[in-house]
Amino acid sequence: MLTQVKRRRLIKRIMLHAARWPIVLLLSGIALNALSYTSLYFHPMPPLTAWIGQFGNLLLATAIILFFYTSLSYLCLWYEKKLRATHKISTQILSSLRRSLRILLILAIGYSIFFMTDIDLQTAHFTNLLLFTFLILSLGWIGIQLIYTIEAVVYEYMTSRMRTEDQRAKTLLTKLRIIRNISIFLVSLVAIAILLMSFNSVRSIGISLLASAGFITAILGLSAQKTLFSLFAGIQIIFSQSVKIGDLVTIEKESGTVEEITFTYIRLKLADNRRLIVPISYFIERPFENWSRGRGSIRASIYVAVDFMMPIEPLRAEFQRILKESRFWDGKANRLQIADLGQQTVNIRLQVSAANADKLAELRAEVREKILHFIREQYPDYFPITRSSIQGS
Template identity: 35%
Template sequence: MFERYDPRNWTIAWDELGTAALAIVLASAVAYVLYRVVFAVVIRLARQSDSPVDDLILQRIRHPIKWSLIAVAVTVAAQNDPLMHQYWEPVAQFVRPALLGWIAYSLVKAFTAVLELRLDQAADPVAVRSRRTRIAILSRTATIAIIIITIGLMLLAIPSVKSIGTTLLASAGLAALAIGAAAQPALKSLIAGLQIAITEPLRLGDLVVVDGHTGRVEEIHMAYIIVRTWDERAIVVPTAQILDHSFENWSRKNEQLTGPIFLHLDPIAEIDPIRAEFERFVGEHELWDGRTAQLLMTNAYPESIELRLSVSARTIADVWNLRCAVREHMLAWLRKEQPEALIRHRLEVEAANQRVGQ
């Protein structure tokens, strides 16, 4: 009924375990030494280059390469040891996809860092924003794909999951419809993100107006976009909304804009002196880029007139500051030189009483 206890069986088992453990230690040590030697040579060769690209790539991939070499060494050692192979092979079915995914992920991050490093050396800010947007979206897309494939390969190592996958493949039509319906929002965001990277309706750093909010594009993700307003609020905009609805992009090609200043004056105002003072002030201002400085009467009402003063500057921030400066100066000049041009709607009770008393 019960097997007889035999000390020799235990001795054989401990010997086999000791041999397997020794093989693992020796294989790991050989792989680690090989890793140190190879990387010492590669790092020495990389230091001879003036470009920091080699250092960035080596820094990103050295750890996954180290553990991958150790895993390969243990796998080779397990081929010659039945006991070790019995226990290592089930674990290796999870380790191998994980290490491959780690290497692919590290390579994507390394090349992303290299491309961003080269962007810092570019002179054109618009081209920099365009390339940085493409790099961000495409690197996130590649990262998501690597994670999904890695997890899928690891799950296929589980027999029950593998059998479920085979059953689903047998009914591929129904599975495709179900998965497509469930993943429609995610797929829509993924396609929208790729389309933004290709067509570039907006880029990182662009000044946009979305749903009445004005701000800079701070982050672009596959599912949403972060717009940072002037008062430091973060507006979260779904990526698909950018393609489905219209929005304003104030820095599509460059940041040179023309901004208006509106003055509402009394019809008695003399326009020529106002125009001359406006052109003099703008022409002497340091923020003006020399492109546009124009004053036009755009509307006339029974009790007022509307003057539009247009100015331009090199950047959007300069346009805003120049508009504020022009508005402040022109109102001060009108109060001093043409006070009758300013519209007044006041009830002066004391002056009216004095006139009645006379």
């Protein structure tokens, strides 16, 4: 019973708060209509009287539209603040709905002005075309916002049901990003096509150009072929999962973390904070290294060159100690091996692992620094040296 009382009070408070400006517009519209009827009998000026009456009717319609808009907007905003901490999915849906209401308000007021004013045929045609253009652009914008909302809702729902948020979450995010980019491209393409088809002049110019210039058709065909190839490349990446957001990849001796996957390119964040932009077709046509694929952690190797007389076991014990004390190590790879025997040095490989690319870079730098300090302090004579022998004649 208490909940119902609170709900009624809430609705009453929202209605009163939303009705302030609509009441002002409503009273102004009633006053203008009364003035138009009074002027018709006492001071007959038909053009002015007609415009006063039309403006009064417009204020009445605007008051009704504004009342419904403010009521729904305040209601969505109140529930959005209330559910922000507990129901993130509902909050995202309400936020998207509240943004779309603004566009619908402008459209409703625009069409009200169009239908309630007495204008000539040419102006009416131009106004109708302008409103139709705004309608198509608005529906396209609402469609794109809906795609973003669906992406956020699906990702939030699926990650909340996952026990681990590592590889599966990155795979899901990659799929959603590519599907989102493809959907936005299709919505934009449909909106632009409908918009251009509504203009007879643009449509006739386009048809005449395509009919009279064969090379333009060829250029458009090649452009469409490249676009379709990028589209299918993105779809192939979705199903093959060859690269995901957060993966550590190496392309032509440049290593970086996949930061963004779009419809046409993949952006990598390099170790020095540079960004490498790679066309998405590159990952289909050419080989690349993916250090993160198929594992819950990222592994890498560190190479150290020492003298042949360097004892291995103390170095292995120090390496184990460094990893155990490091906050970047994920507790998996910790192998020390002799990778190669050169003519002057022994090449030792230290294999380490971390949860992501940033931690791996920090771990490798930390291990290099501490291993160098250990050899310098404990075994300074076992750095690589060049031996030579001189035989007397």
